[in-house]
Amino acid sequence: MKNKEFAVYKGDIMLAMGTATECAEKLGVSEKYIYWLTMPTAKRRLAKRKNPEKCVVADVID
Template identity: 50%
Template sequence: MKEYAVYKGDEFLCLGTAIECADKLGVKADTIVYYTSPAYQRKLAKRNAVNPIIVIKLEDE
């Protein structure tokens, strides 16, 4: 299973599967996956958001 690391700005929020992270943040698992997409990255770049939620997909070893 893929794991994700979730940050808000520089603050670490959680680590786990999309479902685990979604439960912790109170969002859908699809939202966690969306946060890793190029579309979300473009949206952040346009907005110049302060302390945005950043999700990093961790590679399987």
């Protein structure tokens, strides 16, 4: 999963795009957090929030 590219969004705004390491450095978080954002568990938890459009989400770009 090291060579995959990620796109990190908050609502409609793209915060970062690149490898997990690049995104993590740009956002000031760990690589594990970027990976976690792409997991089904994270997506379910974020969808249950009152304002899911204000959540930070990430997708893997193929």
